[in-house]
Amino acid sequence: MRAARRLLVSVPGRELQKIRLGSSVFPAEQLPDDGISPALRDAVRLVLHHSSEWEQPALLVARPEMFPGGETLSWLQNRIPGATTHVSISDGSAVKLIPGLKNHVFFYSFGNGLDENVLKTLVRRTSRQLGALRSQWNSAYALRFEGKNVSLPTTALAGCYNSRAPDRALFKLFLDKGNIPNSMETISTIPAVDPARLNSYSPITYVTLTHSLLAAERFRSVLGKVILEHFFDESSALVFALPEADFKREGVTPSLEAFLAAARDTTFPIPKLVANNIFLSFGELSEAALGALDVPVMLWSSDILLCGATHPATTRGSSLSEYIFAAASCARNNSTKWLRFC
Amino acid sequence: MTNVKPALAIEIGPMLEDIWTGIPVFTRRLISALTQDGRLDLRFVHNCIEIPMDAVRSAMALGAGSFLRERYEQLTMSERRILDLSTPVLYPSTKSNLGGIYAREASTVHDLSTLVMPENHVEANVAYHMDHFEDELESNELTFAISQSTDAALQSAFPNTAGRTQLLYQYVDWPDEFEVLDRNSPTIDIGRYAVVIGTVEPRKNLTLLIDALSHPDIAASEIKFVIIGKRGWLVDSFLQDIPEHLRGRLIFSGFVSDFIKYRLIKAAEFMIFPSMYEGFGIPALEAMSLGKPVMAAMTSSFPEVIGEGGIYFDPFSVTEFAEAFAEIVSPSRAAELAAKALKQSSIFNPPRMAAPVVEWVCSG
Numbered sequence: 270m271r272a273a274r275r276l277l278v279s280v281p282g283r284e285l286q287k288i289r290l291g292s293s294v295f296p297a298e299q300l301p302d303d304g305i306s307p308a309l310r311d312a313v314r315l316v317l318h319h320s321s322e323w324e325q326p327a328l329l330v331a332r333p334e335m336f337p338g339g340e341t342l343s344w345l346q347n348r349i350p351g352a353t354t355h356v357s358i359s360d361g362s363a364v365k366l367i368p369g370l371k372n373h374v375f376f377y378s379f380g381n382g383l384d385e386n387v388l389k390t391l392v393r394r395t396s397r398q399l400g401a402l403r404s405q406w407n408s409a410y411a412l413r414f415e416g417k418n419v420s421l422p423t424t425a426l427a428g429c430y431n432s433r434a435p436d437r438a439l440f441k442l443f444l445d446k447g448n449i450p451n452s453m454e455t456i457s458t459i460p461a462v463d464p465a466r467l468n469s470y471s472p473i474t475y476v477t478l479t480h481s482l483l484a485a486e487r488f489r490s491v492l493g494k495v496i497l498e499h500f501f502d503e504s505s506a507l508v509f510a511l512p513e514a515d516f517k518r519e520g521v522t523p524s525l526e527a528f529l530a531a532a533r534d535t536t537f538p539i540p541k542l543v544a545n546n547i548f549l550s551f552g553e554l555s556e557a558a559l560g561a562l563d564v565p566v567m568l569w570s571s572d573i574l575l576c577g578a579t580h581p582a583t584t585r586g587s588s589l590s591e592y593i594f595a596a597a598s599c600a601r602n603n604s605t606k607w608l609r610f611c
Numbered sequence: 612m613t614n615v616k617p618a619l620a621i622e623i624g625p626m627l628e629d630i631w632t633g634i635p636v637f638t639r640r641l642i643s644a645l646t647q648d649g650r651l652d653l654r655f656v657h658n659c660i661e662i663p664m665d666a667v668r669s670a671m672a673l674g675a676g677s678f679l680r681e682r683y684e685q686l687t688m689s690e691r692r693i694l695d696l697s698t699p700v701l702y703p704s705t706k707s708n709l710g711g712i713y714a715r716e717a718s719t720v721h722d723l724s725t726l727v728m729p730e731n732h733v734e735a736n737v738a739y740h741m742d743h744f745e746d747e748l749e750s751n752e753l754t755f756a757i758s759q760s761t762d763a764a765l766q767s768a769f770p771n772t773a774g775r776t777q778l779l780y781q782y783v784d785w786p787d788e789f790e791v792l793d794r795n796s797p798t799i800d801i802g803r804y805a806v807v808i809g810t811v812e813p814r815k816n817l818t819l820l821i822d823a824l825s826h827p828d829i830a831a832s833e834i835k836f837v838i839i840g841k842r843g844w845l846v847d848s849f850l851q852d853i854p855e856h857l858r859g860r861l862i863f864s865g866f867v868s869d870f871i872k873y874r875l876i877k878a879a880e881f882m883i884f885p886s887m888y889e890g891f892g893i894p895a896l897e898a899m900s901l902g903k904p905v906m907a908a909m910t911s912s913f914p915e916v917i918g919e920g921g922i923y924f925d926p927f928s929v930t931e932f933a934e935a936f937a938e939i940v941s942p943s944r945a946a947e948l949a950a951k952a953l954k955q956s957s958i959f960n961p962p963r964m965a966a967p968v969v970e971w972v973c974s975g
Binding site: 281282283286289290291292293331332334335336337338339340341342344362363365366368394395396397398400401 | 723726727728729730731741742744745759760761762763764767768769770771818822887888908909910911913914915923925926927928929930931
């Protein structure tokens, strides 16, 4: 009897240093939330969501480097029956390969210059190793290999680990650059808006955010520009889905504070007014809520913003995955270097 | 007609260290093995300068590099001879340069932990080992790996090395006098114990042993654990989590001389090697050479080095650790493993270390 197919997942060693594991291989959903970074938590959730959709239960291999070949690899193979694919969730400092499997990489915590530099260093040191990968998940990094840019195929995963998210209310943006606490207070006192109200705007630009993205200097400049443009075009709407990871755990404040700080630090002047067409959602909107809108929705993935591409995907009535694939294709056609959704 | 032996120069940079552990010892063993083999005309070189043979031999007799370094630094201009660049050169470790200086070069890869476990190293160390590593491999006619495990990791990370690598297995050579000295020394009187290797780095995985102390089967055992090596700062924080009465089961030896290490291993019942990653794992071979079985993590090079001379466990599983422990403390099983350990250790010997090097030199 053939074993059910399984997806293997590995994570950076530094993320494992604060947690105690019970074995080298275990169901990925058992990776403790405490002790790992929010960015990794999001990435694992995203992979778990898709492994569930693909009906390939995910197993986490704590340190694939322990099993480079021979008897150790056989030992591992006995514990992972049915595994054909491995994704190395990477911070850019190392990419783990498991011999005999289809290896992929998922760079998860980029968005700040340091991590990108770490990856560039790794590429410089071991470009051939990265060339052995089947694809990169949710990024479109061009490897520099023997003097040429080599494109590693992109596998795009929709950032919909929370696609079954409850319907969420929207909050209008207010930014007092000199007083973030006051901005937060004001936002919380303005009546929330039902997402169905978005139908009165066209088009809608929907942007999903992560903490690492909000920390990225390049993103901040784009953020200010986008906000300012929408202030002067009240027929359109701009919706920011704030990082959800800490919403469940710590309340909404850290996400909101990070977002407002990012907007404050842009060089663009943001009017100290309540924006009637710029909304904040504490977590992503549900697929149902987006699908119900009878207006074009442009989903801007974070790295399309990062690289400043000017042709975001425009579609409606499709699933989030299709939006993402369209965006990925668009970004690739524009020869962009980075493309991320998570 | 006289037979001219092919020449080989060994880059003796590692032997200039004051204290010889790890790679300097590997270098010493390599030179001893090739000397015993006798088929090559051995030379010694550092930074292209030939090092007098008597200086290297003296350092080997002493087991330390300070005098050798002094001798090298004090060579007068007239004494300094550039090595003939056509001489094949073997680096016992990574090259300290980009390579490509000599007509035929080979270097030795001990492990790839800086590449696969960068979180356990400071960036400067990673940069030292990895920044020019690809160039180094390119400049090698052959790259030696100290285990199949290291070879597999090397070929995975650098696929272009395929077909250009060779294994270079080391061996253990306790000084002859240790046995007599040990016999004439007072007995180590701390009861039944196992020696444990590794405290300094997180990858040595001592935390597994500390966690396992609370397992009922291990808590009930009388076995103590003598931990050889520096007491790392991580240990103190983990020790706080275990009950006082179990804490007494751990004995930290600190850094010890080879002779003390010999004595501690010889008086132990077995060795525990919980490390998550090793290029070879020479302490396991040291234990087996003294007839001690090894309880080792199922990782990297351990199965090929320890073979049937030990028992393996998942390096993250306290349960598997406890099961392996129960097996190895059983007298009948321990006796069976001890015999296998001794036999396994004997397959790592000087002729085996010398053979691939001689083959490489003679192939040119």
